Amino acid sequence: MRHLVIRMLLLVLISFSSTLVYSNTSEIFYTVHGKKVAFIEDQEKRLLISKNCQKAAHFYSCDAFNALKKASARNMNYALGGGKNPGAIECLSFRGAKTLVGLDSSGNEWSLCAFEDGSLIDSGSLDYYGEKHDLRH
Amino acid sequence: MAIADPLNVDTASSCTPVDLEAPGGSMAGIPVGDQGKMGICYAYSETDLANAYLKSHNPGKAKNVTISPIFTAVEYETKKRKDDKTTSPETFLNTGGASGSILKYLKDNPACNASQMKSLSGDIREKLESVCKMKSSAPAQLKNEMATCVIKEEFAGSKLDLPLKKIEEALKCSSPDLCFEDAMQALDQACKASDRKPIPIPDPTVVHVSSDDSFSRSVNDAFDPKRKPIQPFTIGYAASLLKNGKNYVGLDRKAKDGSRAFKDNDGHESVVDGRRFNPKTGKCELRIKNSWGPSCNYDYSQDWECENGKIWVDQDTLAKNTDSVTYLKGDR
Numbered sequence: 001m002r003h004l005v006i007r008m009l010l011l012v013l014i015s016f017s018s019t020l021v022y023s024n025t026s027e028i029f030y031t032v033h034g035k036k037v038a039f040i041e042d043q044e045k046r047l048l049i050s051k052n053c054q055k056a057a058h059f060y061s062c063d064a065f066n067a068l069k070k071a072s073a074r075n076m077n078y079a080l081g082g083g084k085n086p087g088a089i090e091c092l093s094f095r096g097a098k099t100l101v102g103l104d105s106s107g108n109e110w111s112l113c114a115f116e117d118g119s120l121i122d123s124g125s126l127d128y129y130g131e132k133h134d135l136r137h
Numbered sequence: 138m139a140i141a142d143p144l145n146v147d148t149a150s151s152c153t154p155v156d157l158e159a160p161g162g163s164m165a166g167i168p169v170g171d172q173g174k175m176g177i178c179y180a181y182s183e184t185d186l187a188n189a190y191l192k193s194h195n196p197g198k199a200k201n202v203t204i205s206p207i208f209t210a211v212e213y214e215t216k217k218r219k220d221d222k223t224t225s226p227e228t229f230l231n232t233g234g235a236s237g238s239i240l241k242y243l244k245d246n247p248a249c250n251a252s253q254m255k256s257l258s259g260d261i262r263e264k265l266e267s268v269c270k271m272k273s274s275a276p277a278q279l280k281n282e283m284a285t286c287v288i289k290e291e292f293a294g295s296k297l298d299l300p301l302k303k304i305e306e307a308l309k310c311s312s313p314d315l316c317f318e319d320a321m322q323a324l325d326q327a328c329k330a331s332d333r334k335p336i337p338i339p340d341p342t343v344v345h346v347s348s349d350d351s352f353s354r355s356v357n358d359a360f361d362p363k364r365k366p367i368q369p370f371t372i373g374y375a376a377s378l379l380k381n382g383k384n385y386v387g388l389d390r391k392a393k394d395g396s397r398a399f400k401d402n403d404g405h406e407s408v409v410d411g412r413r414f415n416p417k418t419g420k421c422e423l424r425i426k427n428s429w430g431p432s433c434n435y436d437y438s439q440d441w442e443c444e445n446g447k448i449w450v451d452q453d454t455l456a457k458n459t460d461s462v463t464y465l466k467g468d469r
Contacts, residue, residue, distance in 0.1 A: 046434040073436075082176020082233030083376060083405035085429045089174055099173045108446075109171035110430045123173070124434030131380070131436035 027051065030102030030110055037102065037120065048122035063115035067094050071130035085111050087123025090130050099123070152414040152421035152452075155360050155367060163193035163366045164410045164426075169446045170206060171430035176231045178406045180210035181428035182371040183239035183341075183463070185408045190338050190465045193366040204248055204336070206428075210234075213242045236373045236406060236461040237343035244340065247333035344462045347390065352456040356423070359464040360412060369410040370464035372425070376405035378458045379427070379448060382438030386457045398460055406463075413449070420451040 025042045038051035053062035071090055080086060088099045091113035100120070102110045111123035157164040167188055170181045184206040191204075214229055344355045359370040375387025392398040411424030425448045429435065433443035442449045 048432065048434060080176075080376070080403060082231060083172065083178025083181075083407070083428065084176050085171060085173050087429070087435065092174065101171055101173060104431070107168040108431045109169065110432060111171040111173045122432050122434055123171075123429070124432030128434050128436045 028104075030104055030112075032100055032102045032112065032120070039120070039122075046128045047125050049125065050118075050120040053119050062119035063094075063097075063117045064113065064119035064121035067097070067113070067115065067121065067126065068129040069133070070094075071126050072134055073127065073130040074134050085123050085127075087111060087113070087125070087127035087130075090126050091123065151357075152412060153360075153362065154414070155410075155412040157189070157367060157369050157410040162410075163189040164369055164408075165192075167192070169426065169431045170428050172206070172428045175207070175210075176233050177206060177210040178428055179234040179236065180206040180213070180239050182406045182408045183237070184209055184243075185426070186341075186369060186371060186463070186465055187240060187243050187336060187338055189369050189410075191336070193368070195337075204243065209239060209243065209248065212246070213239060216242075233404060233406070236371065236463045237341045240338065240341035240463070240465065243336045244338050247330075247335045339465055342464050342466055346456070346459050346461060349453070349456040352459055352462065353452070355462040356409075356412075356452065359409075359462065364466060368465050369408050369426075370462055371406050371408050372455070372459045373404060373406050373461035373463075374455065375399050375401065375458040376403040377401045378450065378454065379425075379435075379437050379441065382440035383451060383454045385454070388458050388460055390460075404460075411447075411449075412452075415449070415451070418451065420453065422449045422451050423455055424449050425455075 024044055025040050028039050028041055029036045030039060031037075039048055040051050040054060041048050047068075049060070049064055050062070053060045053065050055061050072093070073086060073090060076086060076089055080089060088111045091097050091099050094113070094115065096116040097113050100112045100114045102112050102120075104110060112120045113123060113126055114120050156162060158167075159165065164185070167185060170185075172178055172181050184204045187204055210230060213234070218229075344351070346352045346355065356370075360367055375385070377387050378385050381387075387400050387403065389398055389400055398404075407428060408426040409423050410426050413422050413424075414420075415422050427446055427448060429446060431446035433446065435443075437443050437448060440451075
């Protein structure tokens with residue numbers, strides 16, 4: 001009985017995570033520091049995150065993913081002089097995180113936030129979830 | 138959403154479509170840049186204008202020429218510091234610049250072809266600051282070599298070939314002036330005088346937008362179809378407009394102090410390279426090519442449509458948030 005309850009709780013937890021994240025995803029590559037890195041893109045969820053965050057079919061766990069829950073754009077305006085990318089500035093609020101630029105196959109530059117565990121997230125996603133998070137709290 | 142007036146033909150007829158990214162357009166093939174945490178929107182947008190002008194006026198020779206925004210901003214701000222002491226380490230690559238300043242700089246100073254400068258990590262400011270933090274008694278040659286390494290790594294994608302950590306351990310703090318001297322020397326080494334070529338661009342036209350009508354006239358002049366090839370222009374505007382939507386007015390035209398004209402301290406400069414009439418809203422729209430990369434994940438307002446990092450914003454709202462228009466006139 002106890003095992004059954006634990007198993008059911010796990011199932012609920014996994015399905016909750018998957019509804020938070022990816023319904024319709026695609027895989028794309030960017031060149032970061034000369035190396036090709038795979039990303040998962042979900043346009044509906046406005047999310048672009050490195051594939052190394054994907055631990056199972058619909059389960060994601062990494063510092064970049066956790067950052068979405070803590071992101072905040074509050075009190076940031078003072079730091080945005082010169083048209084700085086707001087997601088890149090938000091990135092700096094996470095301990096050990098730093099900004100990088102990835103290149104796509106057309107030579108476009110993508111600002112990315114790199115975390116200590118090697119996970120990466122697009123600055124646009126960080127900005128979006130930061131603003132949404134602030135609205136809720 | 139507003140309902141279009143089907144009889145409003147005047148609006149539609151004065152909003153002739155422009156798409157400079159279409160094949161043959163002056164902006165075709167120019168990638169979307171991302172300034173990251175650096176406050177150099179003015180360099181990203183104005184080097185785009187220079188690149189578009191070069192490609193469209195001399196497509197054969199200039200096909201592979203790309204002027205680097207970061208390289209240009211580092212050079213411009215470093216020289217500015219040397220000449221008039223107006224750039225400090227705190228403001229270096231951090232607070233933006235005046236509209237038209239980069240175009241004027243490029244016109245007067247030969248530049249290097251930056252087509253190979255692809256590997257940008259976006260933290261050049263930090264790295265140059267680490268050179269600034271060196272002890273003032275450190276050998277000038279060593280500091281210069283380190284600054285050169287930073288430049289090479291940022292612009293040419295090569296790895297640092299000095300034992301960075303050992304050097305950092307051995308050195309502490311130095312005076313900011315020395316840093317700028319080092320940066321200048323490093324830039325001169327990374328882009329030698331013999332490699333530099335003049336940038337054949339005309340004097341930029343910088344219009345201070347004093348009213349909505351003045352904005353409309355500037356847009357029509359910049360996109361004048363008699364000038365071929367049509368060139369893009371940049372706008373100095375309130376960036377919060379992108380997130381706050383059509384009712385946002387972030388510009389106080391009556392402000393006496395220019396720096397306070399933007400209510401939210403969010404002055405930004407971006408390229409405009411398209412125009413269209415939106416029959417759903419009955420509005421003329423301009424396409425802003427932002428320098429935050431091609432991502433449309435940002436919390437942009439639902440009033441605007443985003444495509445690959447380019448945002449369609451209605452001209453009326455943009456007029457209320459823009460204080461300058463800058464462009465290079467094409468040939469009539």
